[in-house]
Amino acid sequence: xxxxxxxxxxxLAVIGTGYVGIASAIGFAExxxxxxxxxxxxxxxxxxxxxxxxxxxxxxxESLAQHLHSGRISFTDDLSxxxxxxxxxxxxxxxxxxxxxxxxxxxxxxxxxxxxKLDLGNAIVVVRSTVPPGTCDLLADRFDGNVEVIYSxxxxxxxxxxxxxxxxxxxxxxxxxxxxxxxxxxxxxxxxRPTLTMSATxxxxxxxxxxxxxxxxxxxxxxxxxxCDEMDGDALQVLNAVGGDRRIGRQFLHPxxxxxxxxxxxxxxxxxxxxxxxxxxxxxxxATLGLNDRQPGRISLILEAELGRPVRGMxxxxxxxxxxxxxxxxxxxxxxxxIEDLAAHGAEIVGYDPAFKDPDHTLPCRLxxxxxxxxxSDALLVLTDWPQFRSIDMRTVxxxxxxxxxxxxxxxxxxxxxxxxxxxxxxIGRRRSSDAAELAEAG
Ligand code: UDX
Numbered sequence: 130x131x132x133x134x135x136x137x138x139x140x141l142a143v144i145g146t147g148y149v150g151i152a153s154a155i156g157f158a159e160x161x162x163x164x165x166x167x168x169x170x171x172x173x174x175x176x177x178x179x180x181x182x183x184x185x186x187x188x189x190x191e192s193l194a195q196h197l198h199s200g201r202i203s204f205t206d207d208l209s210x211x212x213x214x215x216x217x218x219x220x221x222x223x224x225x226x227x228x229x230x231x232x233x234x235x236x237x238x239x240x241x242x243x244x245x246k247l248d249l250g251n252a253i254v255v256v257r258s259t260v261p262p263g264t265c266d267l268l269a270d271r272f273d274g275n276v277e278v279i280y281s282x283x284x285x286x287x288x289x290x291x292x293x294x295x296x297x298x299x300x301x302x303x304x305x306x307x308x309x310x311x312x313x314x315x316x317x318x319x320x321x322r323p324t325l326t327m328s329a330t331x332x333x334x335x336x337x338x339x340x341x342x343x344x345x346x347x348x349x350x351x352x353x354x355x356x357c358d359e360m361d362g363d364a365l366q367v368l369n370a371v372g373g374d375r376r377i378g379r380q381f382l383h384p385x386x387x388x389x390x391x392x393x394x395x396x397x398x399x400x401x402x403x404x405x406x407x408x409x410x411x412x413x414x415x416a417t418l419g420l421n422d423r424q425p426g427r428i429s430l431i432l433e434a435e436l437g438r439p440v441r442g443m444x445x446x447x448x449x450x451x452x453x454x455x456x457x458x459x460x461x462x463x464x465x466x467x468i469e470d471l472a473a474h475g476a477e478i479v480g481y482d483p484a485f486k487d488p489d490h491t492l493p494c495r496l497x498x499x500x501x502x503x504x505x506s507d508a509l510l511v512l513t514d515w516p517q518f519r520s521i522d523m524r525t526v527x528x529x530x531x532x533x534x535x536x537x538x539x540x541x542x543x544x545x546x547x548x549x550x551x552x553x554x555x556x557i558g559r560r561r562s563s564d565a566a567e568l569a570e571a572g
Contacts, residue, residue, distance in 0.1 A: 139216055140215045141154075141165070141217045142217070144168075144211070144218065145220065145240075146167075146177060146204070148290050151290075154196075155196060159291075162201070163201055164196075164202050165204070165211045165215070166211075167206065171206040174205065177193070178203075180197055184456065208243055216312075217254075217255055218249065222236040222237055224259055225395065226395040229402060230398035232261050232395070232399045237268070241268050242271070249275075253276075254272075259336055259340070262333040263330055265304070265333065277306045279302060279303065279306070280303045285297075300317050302314060303328055344388055344397050346381040347381055347383070347387070347421070348420040350364070351384050351421070352420060354559075355558065358427075358431075385538055387420075388421055390453065391460045401418070424463070427538075428471070429474065435553065444478075444506050444507045445471060445507060445509075446480075447509075447510045447512055448480075448503060448515070449481075450480050450482040452464070454513055456484065457485050468492060469492075479495045479505070481499060483517060500521055501526050504529040508531075508534040508536065509526075511537045515541070518542060519542055524549075535553065535555070537557070540556045
């Protein structure tokens with residue numbers, strides 16, 4: 130079916146086809162809008178036009194195919210065609226971190242410069258990328274008052290991007306123009322969530338500080354786990370009890386080898402950079418990052434303590450390479466950091482991941498085709514919380530693990546089943562077992 134989006138009052142242009150861009154395009158199409166996705170990467174646009182998504186996420190390709198077919202989503206690498214007649218122009222390009230810890234805004238800047246040369250009619254520009262506080266007001270000035278620029282952060286997670294888009298806890302909108310914010314709030318009204326309007330700077334701070342707080346919760350959980358390791362405690366039981374206080378909450382209290390991915394470290398660094406620039410103490414943020422930098426090192430400590438010898442010459446099997454289960458994204462994956470560290474110390478590593486299959490990878494390990502193949506090792510390390518690892522029958526893989534040691538860096542396995550299979554189990558903050566399921570689900 131062909132639909133001419135320029136004739137529809139709710140045409141949206143989404144600039145950037147990463148996780149946020151594609152999930153937003155699908156989400157907005159779900160509640161009846163016509164969305165044109167644009168990217169500077171022409172190859173990616175051609176793939177998307179054929180329904181091929183640039184990343185793995187359960188159900189994403191199906192949703193995209195459905196909306197391509199209905200005509201509610203289309204893609205172009207022509208910016209002026211993308212924005213022509215659009216009521217809203219959403220910017221969802223990457224803002225990676227620079228050497229100094231500040232955010233690299235060059236992609237956002239480039240989009241704004243390109244848009245400033247076009248006739249945008251009365252479209253509202255909505256920045257969705259995570260940007261440092263103060264950015265959107267500066268960007269707005271580039272349009273000399275002719276175009277409204279507002280900020281509305283996206284809180285979605287990889288692996289559950291579309292459902293997170295459709296089910297946010299709250300909608301945050303910041304800007305100078307009440308009417309522009311109201312128009313965007315009306316667009317998001319089908320979500321039926323509380324909408325918080327504020328200045329753009331406050332909205333920008335809200336996004337960065339949400340991520341910083343979640344990262345801090347994880348580092349706190351890891352600190353508790355490391356203490357439990359020294360006193361035969363069980364971190365999952367302790368954190369389940371701590372998080373059972375509704376003032377605290379159980380989510381994001383799941384201990385492991387630390388937080389990875391493209392957002393948390395970047396956003397904490399950006400808040401540290403901002404605080405330092407303004408001369409404000411940021412000890413809590415520093416500690417959050419410092420703990421996370423050291424946490425992957427727990428794996429080699431446990432390994433050497435359990436096997437009583439240095440990692441040099443060990444043959445290690447790894448389950449999980451991505452920064453978390455449910456995605457094929459290995460950006461800032463702490464599983465990779467552990468592998469690099471162990472390889473640098475002379476270990477031979479074979480890794481298996483259900484989603485990461487890149488034959489051209491440059492990781493210091495061989496990729497196995499199955500969990501069983503990777504288990505053929507001196508010891509097995511679980512480094513990503515893929516839920517399917519929990520249902521692998523350890524009796525069928527156990528005989529492959531020569532020392533019988535399983536180190537569960539994400540506390541994803543059922544320790545009792547591992548022990549019942551005749552193996553030795555070490556989690557992060559627990560030696561044996563406890564029911565991981567409740568916390569894992571909450572986190
Ligand atoms: C995060 C934020 O959750 C999201 O709101 C924001 O929009 C983007 O950044 P994402 O990076 O996709 O989302 O993944 P998330 O599920 O938050 O996990 C981040 C990292 O923390 C992963 O490595 C994960 O394994 C780790 N984590 C998460 C823990 O170690 N323990 C937990 O309890 C939760």
